[in-house]
Amino acid sequence: MKVYKIVSFIIALSLVLTNIAKSDELNIYSHRQPFLINPFLEEFTKKTGINTNVIYSTKGLAQRLRSEGKNSPADVVLTVDIGRLYIYQDLELLSSINSEKLLKNIPSHLRSSDNTWFGLSKRARIIVMSKDRVDKGAITRIEDLADPRWKGKICTRPGSHVYSRALMSSMIAEHGLEKAEKWASGLVSNLARRPQGNDRAQVKAIFEGQCDVAIINNYYFGKLKYSDIEEQRDWASSLILVFPNQSKTDRGAHINISGGGVAKYSKNKDSAIKLLEFLTDEFAQKLYGEINFEYPVNPTVEPTEELKSWGTFKEDKLPILKIAKLSREAQKIIDRVGW
Structure with missing residues (x-):
């Protein structure tokens, strides 16, 4: 009987530790190439202690997320244009989230009105x-x-x-x-x-x-x-x-955006929101310009010196x-x- 109780305790403890470990990880479905997002994720992990796993594909991720349903491991979706973001929204695959920081950092014409997706960089x-x-x-x-x-x-x-x-x-x-x-x-x-x-x-x-x-x-x-x-x-x-x-x-x-959102059935929504917020803060916004020559969505962050050297421009606020x-x-x- 004592052996049974000890084994049960060990199993229960293992499950708790597994859940804790999972809460310190984010699973990302990304349309962006790994070499473009890895520098962001490395800094995010360094800053928060939250590890990330990335599944990358140019096509099929929305269909995969839909078929996985409540069993999906995905926490965050990252895309390279508004068309793909809209597919996720239209299929109701994203969560509406509450983040004052995201609302502050991203102008209204570059995010959804229901707070399911957010622009992260401009081109x-x-x-x-x-x-x-x-x-x-x-x-x-x-x-x-x-x-x-x-x-x-x-x-x-x-x-x-x-x-x-x-x-x-x-x-x-x-x-x-x-x-x-x-x-x-x-x-x-x-x-x-x-x-x-x-x-x-x-x-x-x-x-x-x-x-x-x-x-x-x-x-x-x-x-x-x-x-x-x-x-x-x-x-x-x-x-x-x-x-x-x-x-x-x-x-x-005319501009387009890269963007992201929190997966509807994410098990780690708080950490997922932290990642999106990190990507709209000054460090990450400047990194978009340094790595991929993209413009910041955050109006308080200036473009890189290289981008400035090409000339300033007025964007279509559609x-x-x-x-x-x-x-x-x-x-x-x-x-x-x-x-």
Whole structure:
């Protein structure tokens, strides 16, 4: 009988210790590549003592989380754009959380109204032009890319990519369906080649003379400028950067976000909230700029000196959720015009 009681006590103690250990760990489902988030997580663990485990994939994580249901080990979801964040919200896979710090650190147009997801960093969709073949100031607005004067001069990645689709959504929000489609049709008419490749490929095409103008996320410029490959540094040095729509009466440059939320069935919600709060504080916000040339969402944190050297810009304050909600209409236009 005594042996039975001792064994029972040991089993019970093991379960308690296991639960304590689990409370000191966070399981993260991430669409961001490990090398981009590991420096953040290492500092978070150093600061809080909370360890992290990361499952990384570019696709399928929302479906996995949904199928796991209440048995999911996930505590935090991290994504690379508003479109993916909206999928998690739409499938009701995120918890509504209460954090004064997150509400203070993140402007309202960069977080959900129900506090299920939060923007963590910003990137601008910018225009890049050949220094040798395009005069500075020749293009100042994203709308200019539909002007026939640029026929055969523009390169883009496919319209169905999330970055292109988000830009298309922003055009619908600003101009309505009819005018947005007219712009998209004009853009496609001006393409130098069929849409292909990633943003790096568009810069390479400018360098090689295949086109003179392209649309990229701002951080690709930084990656190329500081690449270990000399040829890619040459690509970057051949460019003029344009933050579009910057006049006093204009809306500002289209932006997208990386973001995150707490998984609906997280067993460690308090620790999960601590991670999101950490990612919006000064240290992490500056790290986004240093590691990946992204802009802070926290308005009290200044961009890095490198980002400042590219020029300051006004961002479009369109509620970021509207871009996701217009995604289907954007894709229909993209399909119709053959982007």
